[in-house]
Amino acid sequence: MEPIFELPLTVPPRGDRLRALHRQLRAAILEGRLQPGLKLPPTRAFAATYGVSRNTAVATYDLLLSEGYLATRRGAGTFVTDVLPKLAERKGPRASSGSNDRRLNAFWREQALPGAGTGGPSSSINFAMGVPELSLFPMEVWRRLAARALRAFSRQPLVNDSPHGRATLRAAIAKHVSFARAVACSADDITVTGGSQQAFDLLARILVTPNRTVVAVENPGYPPIRTMLAAAGARIVPVPVDAEGLIVERLPANARVVCVTPSHQFPLGAVMSARRRAALLEFAHTRGAVVIEDDYDAEFRFDDRPLDALQTLDRAESVFYVGTFSKSLFPALRLGFVVAPPWAQRALGVAKRYTDRHSAVVEQDTLAAFINEGHLARYVRKMRAVYGARRRVLLNGLQKDFSAWLTPVPSAAGLHLAALATRGLDVESLVERAEQSGVGIRSLRRFELGRAGKAGVAFGYGTLDEARIKEGLTRLRRLLGPVKILPRGP
Numbered sequence: 254m255e256p257i258f259e260l261p262l263t264v265p266p267r268g269d270r271l272r273a274l275h276r277q278l279r280a281a282i283l284e285g286r287l288q289p290g291l292k293l294p295p296t297r298a299f300a301a302t303y304g305v306s307r308n309t310a311v312a313t314y315d316l317l318l319s320e321g322y323l324a325t326r327r328g329a330g331t332f333v334t335d336v337l338p339k340l341a342e343r344k345g346p347r348a349s350s351g352s353n354d355r356r357l358n359a360f361w362r363e364q365a366l367p368g369a370g371t372g373g374p375s376s377s378i379n380f381a382m383g384v385p386e387l388s389l390f391p392m393e394v395w396r397r398l399a400a401r402a403l404r405a406f407s408r409q410p411l412v413n414d415s416p417h418g419r420a421t422l423r424a425a426i427a428k429h430v431s432f433a434r435a436v437a438c439s440a441d442d443i444t445v446t447g448g449s450q451q452a453f454d455l456l457a458r459i460l461v462t463p464n465r466t467v468v469a470v471e472n473p474g475y476p477p478i479r480t481m482l483a484a485a486g487a488r489i490v491p492v493p494v495d496a497e498g499l500i501v502e503r504l505p506a507n508a509r510v511v512c513v514t515p516s517h518q519f520p521l522g523a524v525m526s527a528r529r530r531a532a533l534l535e536f537a538h539t540r541g542a543v544v545i546e547d548d549y550d551a552e553f554r555f556d557d558r559p560l561d562a563l564q565t566l567d568r569a570e571s572v573f574y575v576g577t578f579s580k581s582l583f584p585a586l587r588l589g590f591v592v593a594p595p596w597a598q599r600a601l602g603v604a605k606r607y608t609d610r611h612s613a614v615v616e617q618d619t620l621a622a623f624i625n626e627g628h629l630a631r632y633v634r635k636m637r638a639v640y641g642a643r644r645r646v647l648l649n650g651l652q653k654d655f656s657a658w659l660t661p662v663p664s665a666a667g668l669h670l671a672a673l674a675t676r677g678l679d680v681e682s683l684v685e686r687a688e689q690s691g692v693g694i695r696s697l698r699r700f701e702l703g704r705a706g707k708a709g710v711a712f713g714y715g716t717l718d719e720a721r722i723k724e725g726l727t728r729l730r731r732l733l734g735p736v737k738i739l740p741r742g743p
């Protein structure tokens with residue numbers, strides 16, 4: 254039966270039935286009760302359903318057709334058109350579309366949707382940050398494991414799983430991070446989350462007391478973690494970073510949560526030195542603070558001697574280690590995890606339960622099999638070589654052709670590289686002109702709170718092969734013109 258048969262239309266016993274039907278159908282279209290694309294029944298069926306003559310039905314349809322509310326497609330019938338957006342355009346923005354509406358929570362009212370972190374959509378060569386290569390992912394293996402997980406689930410669907418995640422996945426993650434990152438943990442310490450972003454949200458919920466808790470963040474740093482902590486009511490204090498990572502001596506004494514990216518400072522790329530790691534743990538221990546260690550892309554390390562994770566070095570149960578599969582696998586998976594100290598695990602589980610009960614079960618089981626059968630380790634090994642080669646091409650190109658303008662920041666891991674601008678380079682203008690030439694690069698300024706840091710750019714190389722990296726650099730180089738030899742200063 255066509256859905257329109259269920260539309261209650263009142264047909265007056267006498268008088269102008271055409272007008273009455275027309276008015277009601279038009280209102281139903283404008284209010285969205287009859288959706289664009291919906292097929293109306295043939296006029297004969299319409300007439301029979303509502304007890305009107307065929308002529309009245311045809312005349313009603315004709316009127317709506319002439320006004321553009323309906324359209325006919327040859328041989329297919331009569332359909333509701335997409336008239337609403339056009340009407341909205343004519344009337345200007347709807348009164349309720351303004352983001353300043355006082356009915357919204359004051360914090361979220363002010364937030365803008367972030368620029369997806371992937372750069373301009375028009376860039377044909379987009380040095381997008383934080384986006385891994387998907388074309389080399391063994392999707393066929395994943396498809397097979399996902400089908401198997403779904404089959405097993407359909408035989409034994411569960412109603413209420415642990416908020417901390419599937420036991421098999423927690424055990425697989427514990428083994429993986431113990432091996433790959435020397436993180437000291439067991440399955441019980443792991444809570445599976447919807448990417449790191451949900452981990453930050455949950456940690457903000459359980460660690461922050463609104464308007465009281467002082468949270469120190471790296472500056473420049475990763476805006477999405479700041480946002481979730483600020484949303485929970487934290488007082489955010491930006492702390493500068495240098496070549497050794499977060500400058501621990503600059504931490505405010507009252508900081509109770511410190512957020513860091515020690516393996517690969519985001520966005521500059523520095524590795525936090527052993528000295529600073531020790532100092533940060535000492536700070537946390539003596540001040541009763543906790544550390545959120547965001548180890549977002551540490552799988553892709555390009556040096557031989559990685560430094561231990563803060564979680565590994567911690568003796569005072571003050572570190573929350575956050576990991577993600579967004580870089581090692583792909584971000585659309587939305588799976589990450591927290592290794593939490595024992596005293597916080599119950600609260601974390603309760604917060605997860607009330608936020609989304611638990612992460613999607615079939616995806617968790619698929620990932621557990623992917624790790625347990627060795628695919629994750631194999632894939633990471635393969636991609637480390639791929640990303641390593643891309644990184645070398647990028648670094649060589651920057652060092653060879655851009656040394657008058659950009660100085661790469663030494664780093665040893667990850668999917669992006671930052672370079673600081675030499676004096677005189679207008680980074681914002683370069684980014685804009687690059688965009689016009691189809692090259693997407695990021696200004697480091699977008700990761701800053703205030704205007705504290707140095708100007709520079711970040712280049713992601715996750716999704717660009719070596720030829721495209723070279724092409725991107727060639728286009729960028731053209732924008733900078735000949736090297737100017739500046740007279741030596743006094």
Ligand SMILES: Cc1ncc(COP(=O)(O)O)c(C=O)c1O
Nearest residue numbers: 383448449450475519549577579
């Ligand atoms: C610093 C940092 N942390 C975490 C993530 C990962 O976020 P998620 O796991 O929510 O995809 C990213 C992604 O770009 C990042 O740059």
